[in-house]
Amino acid sequence: MDTNNGSDTKPGSLTRQNDHLLHRLYDLQQQFHHIPQQSIINLATELKLPISQIEGVVDFYSFFHRSPRGRYDILFSNCTSCGDLAMMQQLCEKLNVSPGNTRADGSVSIDATSCIGMCDQGPALLVNGRTITQLSAQRLEMIASHVEAATPLDQWPAEWFRVQDNVRKNGLLLGTAFDTGSALSAAINMEPEALLAEITKSGLRGRGGAGFGTGMKWKFCREAKGDAHYVICNADEGEPGTFKDRILLTSHAHAVFEGMTLCGYVIGAQKGYLYLRAEYRYLLPELYAVLSRRQQAGLLGAGILGQTGFDFDIDIIVGAGAYICGEESSLIESMEQKRGIPRVRPPFPVTSGFLGQPTVVNNVETLAAAAQIAIHGSEWFNTQGSDKSDGTKILSVSGDCTTPGIYEYPFGVSIQKILDDCGAENVQAIQVGGPSGTLIGPDEFERKLGFEDLATGGSFMIFGAERDLLAVISNFAHFFAHESCGFCTPCRVGTSLLKNGLDKIVSGHGTRYDMDEMYRMATLVKRRSHCGLGQTAANPVLDALQRFPKLFEERLLHSEYAPHFDLDASLEEARRITHRDDAEAHLS
Amino acid sequence: MSEPTNKTITIDGREIPFEEGQTIMDAALAADIYIPHLCHRPGLSPHGSCKLCTVEVNGRSASACTLPASSGQEISNNTDALNEVRKTITQMLFVEGNHFCPSCEKTGNCTLQAVAYHLDMLDGHFPQFYPRREVDASHPGIMLDRDRCILCELCVRASREVDGKDVFAITGRGTDARLIVNSESGKLVDTNITTDDLAAHICPVGAILIKEEGYEVPIGRRTFDLHMVGEPGLEPVILRKGQHSDEH
Ligand SMILES: Cc1cc2nc3c(=O)[nH]c(=O)nc-3n(C[C@H](O)[C@H](O)[C@H](O)COP(=O)(O)O)c2cc1C
Ligand code: SF4
Ligand code: SF4
Ligand code: FES
Numbered sequence: 001m002d003t004n005n006g007s008d009t010k011p012g013s014l015t016r017q018n019d020h021l022l023h024r025l026y027d028l029q030q031q032f033h034h035i036p037q038q039s040i041i042n043l044a045t046e047l048k049l050p051i052s053q054i055e056g057v058v059d060f061y062s063f064f065h066r067s068p069r070g071r072y073d074i075l076f077s078n079c080t081s082c083g084d085l086a087m088m089q090q091l092c093e094k095l096n097v098s099p100g101n102t103r104a105d106g107s108v109s110i111d112a113t114s115c116i117g118m119c120d121q122g123p124a125l126l127v128n129g130r131t132i133t134q135l136s137a138q139r140l141e142m143i144a145s146h147v148e149a150a151t152p153l154d155q156w157p158a159e160w161f162r163v164q165d166n167v168r169k170n171g172l173l174l175g176t177a178f179d180t181g182s183a184l185s186a187a188i189n190m191e192p193e194a195l196l197a198e199i200t201k202s203g204l205r206g207r208g209g210a211g212f213g214t215g216m217k218w219k220f221c222r223e224a225k226g227d228a229h230y231v232i233c234n235a236d237e238g239e240p241g242t243f244k245d246r247i248l249l250t251s252h253a254h255a256v257f258e259g260m261t262l263c264g265y266v267i268g269a270q271k272g273y274l275y276l277r278a279e280y281r282y283l284l285p286e287l288y289a290v291l292s293r294r295q296q297a298g299l300l301g302a303g304i305l306g307q308t309g310f311d312f313d314i315d316i317i318v319g320a321g322a323y324i325c326g327e328e329s330s331l332i333e334s335m336e337q338k339r340g341i342p343r344v345r346p347p348f349p350v351t352s353g354f355l356g357q358p359t360v361v362n363n364v365e366t367l368a369a370a371a372q373i374a375i376h377g378s379e380w381f382n383t384q385g386s387d388k389s390d391g392t393k394i395l396s397v398s399g400d401c402t403t404p405g406i407y408e409y410p411f412g413v414s415i416q417k418i419l420d421d422c423g424a425e426n427v428q429a430i431q432v433g434g435p436s437g438t439l440i441g442p443d444e445f446e447r448k449l450g451f452e453d454l455a456t457g458g459s460f461m462i463f464g465a466e467r468d469l470l471a472v473i474s475n476f477a478h479f480f481a482h483e484s485c486g487f488c489t490p491c492r493v494g495t496s497l498l499k500n501g502l503d504k505i506v507s508g509h510g511t512r513y514d515m516d517e518m519y520r521m522a523t524l525v526k527r528r529s530h531c532g533l534g535q536t537a538a539n540p541v542l543d544a545l546q547r548f549p550k551l552f553e554e555r556l557l558h559s560e561y562a563p564h565f566d567l568d569a570s571l572e573e574a575r576r577i578t579h580r581d582d583a584e585a586h587l588s
Numbered sequence: 589m590s591e592p593t594n595k596t597i598t599i600d601g602r603e604i605p606f607e608e609g610q611t612i613m614d615a616a617l618a619a620d621i622y623i624p625h626l627c628h629r630p631g632l633s634p635h636g637s638c639k640l641c642t643v644e645v646n647g648r649s650a651s652a653c654t655l656p657a658s659s660g661q662e663i664s665n666n667t668d669a670l671n672e673v674r675k676t677i678t679q680m681l682f683v684e685g686n687h688f689c690p691s692c693e694k695t696g697n698c699t700l701q702a703v704a705y706h707l708d709m710l711d712g713h714f715p716q717f718y719p720r721r722e723v724d725a726s727h728p729g730i731m732l733d734r735d736r737c738i739l740c741e742l743c744v745r746a747s748r749e750v751d752g753k754d755v756f757a758i759t760g761r762g763t764d765a766r767l768i769v770n771s772e773s774g775k776l777v778d779t780n781i782t783t784d785d786l787a788a789h790i791c792p793v794g795a796i797l798i799k800e801e802g803y804e805v806p807i808g809r810r811t812f813d814l815h816m817v818g819e820p821g822l823e824p825v826i827l828r829k830g831q832h833s834d835e836h
Contacts, residue, residue, distance in 0.1 A: 041772050050754050050757070050770050051770055051771065051772060052754070052756070052757035052759070052768050052769070052770035053757065055757075055759050055768055055774075056757055056758065056759040056760075056768070058759075059759040059760045059761070059764070060759070060760065060761045061761075322761070339758075339759075339761070344634065344635075344636045344651075344654045346656070481762065481763070482762065483761075483762070484761070484762040484763075485761055485762065485765075486739070486758075486760065486761050486762040486763065486764070486765030487637050487765075488636070488637050488638075488639050489637070489638050489639050489640075489677050489680055489681055490639050490677060490680070492684075492739075492762060492763060492765065493680035493681070493683070493684045493763070494680065495762075496717070496762075496763050497680070497714055500715065520676075521676075524673060524676055524677075527649050528639050528642050528649055528673060528677070529639075530636060530637070530639070530651075564715040
């Protein structure tokens with residue numbers, strides 16, 4: 001299925017959380033191209049929130065700004081799969097604006113942003129929050145003229161905004177037809193306990209990366225005492241190279257919502273939330289439509305399928321550009337209209353989550369799988385897969401191959417098999433599970449996907465022989481430094497130090513000492529950080545140092561030590577101001 | 589068989605008791621065991637951000653100030669390896685801000701500085717970040733110099749939890765994180781903070797200073813001129829202001 005991403009607001013719609021701070025700020029950003037201080041003050045009064053809390057939120061999320069962006073605010077993905085920063089540079093030149101800035105006439109601003117999940121159809125960008133895929137030199141040319149002519153976005157060619165599913169290989173989940181409502185019908189013929197037992201027996205483990213047993217999570221939450229219970233579907237999908245949840249939300253939304261409803265049935269929740277990353281905002285109209293169809297069909301609301309006491313509703317909260325909000329406790333903070341700072345754990349969300357109440361946070365794919373398991377039973381699911389990893393996994397395959405897209409495999413599939421299927425040859429390395437996962441080289445392509453070997457949330461990035469792998473590692477280091485929430489010292493400062501260290505080596509100024517320092521810092525960031533972001537942020541550096549040391553060594557200066565600080569370069573500004581460039585004006 | 593009545597944990601081989609609900613830090617402080625810390629103060633809710641209190645619990649890294657104590661925990665604290673980690677973290681805090689100790693009124697009373705001495709830190713080691721941060725001198729009695737802020741949020745929590753106000757907050761993300769003031773103008777003068785507030789005194793570094801008290805206590809007789817940061821029972825001494833720290 002294709003989707004065209006159009007305008008997203010559905011005023012007065014049943015499910016739109018009109019007064020949620022993130023949504024209010026989005027409206028203001030659209031209206032004024034920034035969030036004026038006076039609006040912050042007004043909102044604080046209206047929503048009864050501290051001014052500092054609103055300012056904190058504005059400054060935390062990438063898509064809110066304190067100073068005006070252009071009437072066309074263009075964000076190029078900087079992902080190694082769906083980004084092309086050379087194109088960004090070209091468009092900047094065509095439109096006479098520098099990256100990160102707004103043109104003096106206020107018409108346009110251009111910047112880079114973290115992966116926007118279009119890795120199978122890049123290069124891609126967002127313009128005023130709407131996705132344009134498959135950029136080409138010609139498309140850039142036309143974008144530039146539309147901007148100059150101030151053509152309203154709705155009149156830009158519709159095919160630019162087309163986002164494709166690109167499903168290349170079906171498996172259990174994608175290949176089995178799902179009759180809307182059938183999982184709920186099956187469920188109400190069982191007691192919640194029996195359904196829980198079936199989910200547990202299936203061996204389903206979380207698809208968001210950590211792989212916690214889904215049955216166990218639901219059981220803990222069900223047993224936890226609280227005034228209310230909540231179900232949250234984590235559709236933040238921020239890991240670079242991941243886009244499989246986008247396909248599930250595009251073409252299998254009923255299964256996802258039904259999985260949430262089932263979870264509500266099991267844990268005794270009456271309210272569920274879909275937390276959607278802002279980059280997928282274009283999916284909103286269709287998601288709202290699916291929700292209202294489900295309401296009309298008695299699959300949501302009060303007395304689901306005529307069962308008294310089975311009440312469940314779903315709202316959607318849209319993020320605003322922050323990878324950390326995929327971390328479940330940050331996500332909950334974000335839903336509570338705060339900065340997305342990970343909580344101290346314990347307590348875990350199953351006992352104290354949204355509004356301090358027992359909460360299940362599950363990945364999109366986990367919930368879709370749960371719905372199918374309710375219909376077809378645990379055996380249908382766990383006869384596929386490997387020893388410790390039951391069932392199948394949906395992969396987002398991108399990078400240097402002939403057919404990037406969505407591939408579903410039983411766990412236990414070898415890396416080589418996937419490479420053969422997607423037409424990847426002459427492969428230098430693969431990033432399994434995205435930047436936070438594992439970087440492997442050709443001697444490990446017989447390894448298998450699964451929690452017992454190579455765990456993955458679904459990102460599968462392929463780097464061919466021609467790629468500058470060190471530039472890739474450096475890209476990842478920049479990603480983590482940009483996305484660190486800033487709460488704890490090891491990650492806040494450490495990811496910046498790693499980024500700077502890599503820049504130094506990439507630019508040919510590094511020494512053996514810098515390599516050793518990088519290893520030491522990477523180990524500290526990994527071991528001592530507060531949450532999963534910091535604990536995985538150094539993986540690309542550590543993996544590359546271990547598996548591809550030559551990459552670094554080839555770029556080293558052949559001295560033991562070179563300072564970070566280049567004395568001569570720092571005099572450049574003084575030389576410019578004084579119009580000097582003679583020998584005396586240089587230090588060597 | 590008799591149930592063991594006393595719950596205990598073991599820190600560097602020493603068995604100490606704890607009560608239900610205590611963190612490892614609480615239990616250690618009660619037993620006069622020093623675990624280096626910056627974002628923690630007894631009486632305020634634990635935060636867990638500076639990571640100076642990093643210990644190893646049964647081999648796994650954890651923050652002593654937030655992890656609940658539970659029976660049988662084997663904790664490493666005062667080891668060379670952990671102190672090396674803490675020294676690095678302290679260096680990271682130094683280079684991230686702008687700390688020119690000789691010109692800072694807090695010198696000698698500064699817990700960051702004291703911790704650095706305790707950990708034998710001799711230099712910042714890493715390249716300086718040289719961030720640009722704003723000074724807020726608007727308030728008649730209180731000075732806010734963000735250059736020295738280490739984002740420990742002690743002032744944020746003290747204002748909320750003890751003073752019953754909500755004067756401070758953190759904004760931004762990553763290395764852009766910074767302290768802000770909760771008022772329309774963003775200035776301290778437009779808040780209801782007073783020099784009697786705990787929030788005005790709790791800053792472990794020289795980011796929040798009481799005006800017109802500068803150098804009342806001469807260098808050489810300041811808290812950490814006379815005490816080691818790891819001394820038992822020092823918390824109240826660190827907080828006591830406007831007095832020579834050897835007075836009572
Ligand atoms: C930095 C970070 C980002 C994450 N992003 C996501 C995400 O985008 N989607 C997701 O489902 N889980 C993400 N997770 C994992 C969640 O914290 C959580 O484990 C997961 O949503 C639980 O669902 P599951 O059990 O179904 O996998 C992230 C974790 C971290 C540390
Ligand atoms: S590890 Fe990074 S993202 Fe996680 S809490 Fe610390 S600073 Fe924030
Ligand atoms: S001003 Fe002081 S107390 Fe407040 S966060 Fe900064 S360092 Fe901590
Ligand atoms: S004292 Fe424990 S993290 Fe700061």
